[in-house]
Amino acid sequence: MGPLIPNDLIPFEWNLVIAIIIGIAFGYILESSGFSSSRKLAGVFYGYDFAVLKVFFTAALVSVIGIFYMDYLGYVDFSMLYVHPFYLWGALIGGAIMGVGFVAGGFCPGTSLCAVAIGKIDAMIYVIGIMIGVFIFSEFYSFFEPIYDGYFYGNITLTESLNISPYWFILFFTIFGIIAFALSDMVRKKVKKVFY
Amino acid sequence: MINRNLVKALRYRYVLLAVGLILLAGGLVLLPKQEKHKGITSAELLSNAISPERYMSTDEIAHKIVNQDPSILLIDVRDSLNYQKYSLPNALNIPLPKLLDDNSMTFLNQDQYEVVFFSNDNFDADKAWIISNRLGFKNIHVLKGGLNSWFKTIINPTMPEENMPANAFEQYRFRKAASMYFGVVYPESVIQQSTEQKKVPKKVITVKKKKKSTPEGGC
Amino acid sequence: MKIQNKHTYWNPYFGGFLLGLLILFTFYITGRGLGASGAMKSSVVSIVDTVSPEHAKNNAYYSKFIEEDKSSLNNWLVLETLGILIGAFVSGGLAGRISLKVQHSPKITSKRRLIFALIGGVLFGLGAQIARGCTSGAALSGMAVLSTGGFVTMLAIFGTGYLVAYFFRKNWI
Structure with a gap:
C-alpha cells in the first residue's frame, strides 16, 4: 500500500533516483506545455492565453480524483500523505507577494527553471532574484517570524475546515474547473490576440 | 465522409x-462507503498469534529484570487494586479497560x-x-502463564529431583538467585544477609512519541 | 513552405493530464508532492553556510536547514530540480526552442524586462518562504490532497495576480 517510501516498501536509497526521474518528467511536461515562456504564462492575467489555468486545473483535478480513487481502492493511505500546513496569514500574505512577483517576473520557480534550461536570460535573472528573496527572508527572519509561524491551523484539509465530504467537494471542484475552462475560452475570443 | 464524421x-x-x-x-460520490479498518490484516494477526515470539517466559523476564535490561516495558493489565498489592518491579499499570486511552x-x-x-494468568x-x-x-x-506462573517458577521454585537433567538444576539455581533478588529470603542465606528487603529503585520510564516517517514538505 | 512554429506547445489539457498523473505518481511513491523553490532555498542556505558558517548557525532560519556533516544540497528537492532542468532541456531541445535570449514584449526593452524579472524573483522568493511553498509545492501539490493551505495559497497568488495585473500591463501586452 502506498505511499511506497514512507511505508518502507522501496528502499530509501531509491528515493534520490526517483527524485531525478520525477524531476525530469516534471520539467519535460512543463516545458512541453509552454511554461518556459513568460509571455505565455503572463497571458493568464491578461486573457490572451489561458494555458496556465488549463494545465494547472487539469493537473489538480486529475491528481485529486486519482488520489481519492487510489485511497478508496486501498492503493494509497491518504492519512500518510503530506498535507501542506495551513498558516492563515502566511498563506495569504505569502501568496499575495508571490502574486505580485508572478505578474512582475512572469515566472514561478518551477517554470523559471524550465526557462533557464532552454537558455532564457530573464529566467536566470529571475532565479537569482528568488535566491535574493530567500536571503532577505532569512536575514529578516525575526521580522517575518510572527507571520511565518503564527495562525497555525495544522496540516488540515478542506474536508476538516469546510466540514464537507471530500467526494462532494471534488465533484464541485470539477464542475467549477470545467466552467472556468469554458469561460476562459470565451474570454480569449474577446481579447485582442497577442503574438509572442 | 468518414473524415467529416470524425471532424464532427x-x-x-x-x-x-x-x-x-x-x-x-x-x-x-456514488461509490458505496466502505469501513476502513486501521492496522494489520487478519492474516498478519494470525501469523503473529502463532509466532512463538509472542510469549516471553518468566525466566526470560526475570533475567531481564535482574540485569536491568532497559529495553523492556512491563505492563500490568490487572486493575489498580491488584497492582498495588503486588506487581513486578517497574511495571506500569494499564488496566484492560483503559488500554485504548491516549495515555496508554x-x-x-x-x-x-x-x-x-x-x-494473573494469560x-x-x-x-x-x-x-x-x-x-x-x-x-x-x-508473559507466559502470568503472575501465577511467576510465583510458581521464580518466587517459589520447586527443587528439581535428583534424577533430573543438569540444566534443570541450573535453572533452579538461576530461579533461586532471581527470587532472592526479588526479596525472597531463604533460611540458608539468612546468616549472611540481613533481613532488609532489597528495594529495586523505581526506574523512570520515558517514552518518546513514535516518530513516523511522515514525508516532509515540498517547496 | 512551412516553418516550424516554435510556439507550438502541447494541448494544455494534455499537459495538465500528464502533470496530474505525475503528481499522483509522486504522491504514490514518496507521499509528498512536487516542489521547486525548495532547492533554491537549499542553495541559498549552503551558499551562506560556505561563506559564513558562523552567521548561518546564528540565524534562526538557516540553522533549521543545516545538518551536521551533511551538505544541505543533498536532498530530495535539489535532485528533483536537477531533473527539472534536464527534462526541460530535453523537451526544449527536441522542439528546437533552445536559444540564449531575453524574451520580452516588443514594446519594452530587454533591460526593463530583466529589471522586472529580478523584482519578480525577489518577491516570489520572499513570498514562497512566508507561505512555505511556491505554486508547485504549496498550491499544486496542496490542491491534490485538498490541503486548505494549498487552496488558500493558490487563491492568494492568482487573486493578487489579477488585482495587480493592470499595473504591469505594459510589460506584457
Whole structure:
C-alpha cells in the first residue's frame, strides 16, 4: 500500500533516483506545455492565453480524483500523505507577494527553471532574484517570524475546515474547473490576440 | 465522409472530456462507503498469534529484570487494586479497560521498548495483546502463564529431583538467585544477609512519541 | 513552405493530464508532492553556510536547514530540480526552442524586462518562504490532497495576480 517510501516498501536509497526521474518528467511536461515562456504564462492575467489555468486545473483535478480513487481502492493511505500546513496569514500574505512577483517576473520557480534550461536570460535573472528573496527572508527572519509561524491551523484539509465530504467537494471542484475552462475560452475570443 | 464524421465528433471532444471528468468525480460520490479498518490484516494477526515470539517466559523476564535490561516495558493489565498489592518491579499499570486511552497509547505505540503484558494468568494479557496487535503496534509480548506462573517458577521454585537433567538444576539455581533478588529470603542465606528487603529503585520510564516517517514538505 | 512554429506547445489539457498523473505518481511513491523553490532555498542556505558558517548557525532560519556533516544540497528537492532542468532541456531541445535570449514584449526593452524579472524573483522568493511553498509545492501539490493551505495559497497568488495585473500591463501586452 502506498505511499511506497514512507511505508518502507522501496528502499530509501531509491528515493534520490526517483527524485531525478520525477524531476525530469516534471520539467519535460512543463516545458512541453509552454511554461518556459513568460509571455505565455503572463497571458493568464491578461486573457490572451489561458494555458496556465488549463494545465494547472487539469493537473489538480486529475491528481485529486486519482488520489481519492487510489485511497478508496486501498492503493494509497491518504492519512500518510503530506498535507501542506495551513498558516492563515502566511498563506495569504505569502501568496499575495508571490502574486505580485508572478505578474512582475512572469515566472514561478518551477517554470523559471524550465526557462533557464532552454537558455532564457530573464529566467536566470529571475532565479537569482528568488535566491535574493530567500536571503532577505532569512536575514529578516525575526521580522517575518510572527507571520511565518503564527495562525497555525495544522496540516488540515478542506474536508476538516469546510466540514464537507471530500467526494462532494471534488465533484464541485470539477464542475467549477470545467466552467472556468469554458469561460476562459470565451474570454480569449474577446481579447485582442497577442503574438509572442 | 468518414473524415467529416470524425471532424464532427472532434468538435465535441472537449465536451466529452469534460463529461468524462465529471463522471469520474461523481463516481467518487456514488461509490458505496466502505469501513476502513486501521492496522494489520487478519492474516498478519494470525501469523503473529502463532509466532512463538509472542510469549516471553518468566525466566526470560526475570533475567531481564535482574540485569536491568532497559529495553523492556512491563505492563500490568490487572486493575489498580491488584497492582498495588503486588506487581513486578517497574511495571506500569494499564488496566484492560483503559488500554485504548491516549495515555496508554504513548506506551504501546512506540518502537523503543519490548512491551510485555501480564496479568494473573494469560487471559487478560492475551486480550491486550490481540488488541494492540490489531492496531499494528510493534514488539508486543505476553508473559507466559502470568503472575501465577511467576510465583510458581521464580518466587517459589520447586527443587528439581535428583534424577533430573543438569540444566534443570541450573535453572533452579538461576530461579533461586532471581527470587532472592526479588526479596525472597531463604533460611540458608539468612546468616549472611540481613533481613532488609532489597528495594529495586523505581526506574523512570520515558517514552518518546513514535516518530513516523511522515514525508516532509515540498517547496 | 512551412516553418516550424516554435510556439507550438502541447494541448494544455494534455499537459495538465500528464502533470496530474505525475503528481499522483509522486504522491504514490514518496507521499509528498512536487516542489521547486525548495532547492533554491537549499542553495541559498549552503551558499551562506560556505561563506559564513558562523552567521548561518546564528540565524534562526538557516540553522533549521543545516545538518551536521551533511551538505544541505543533498536532498530530495535539489535532485528533483536537477531533473527539472534536464527534462526541460530535453523537451526544449527536441522542439528546437533552445536559444540564449531575453524574451520580452516588443514594446519594452530587454533591460526593463530583466529589471522586472529580478523584482519578480525577489518577491516570489520572499513570498514562497512566508507561505512555505511556491505554486508547485504549496498550491499544486496542496490542491491534490485538498490541503486548505494549498487552496488558500493558490487563491492568494492568482487573486493578487489579477488585482495587480493592470499595473504591469505594459510589460506584457
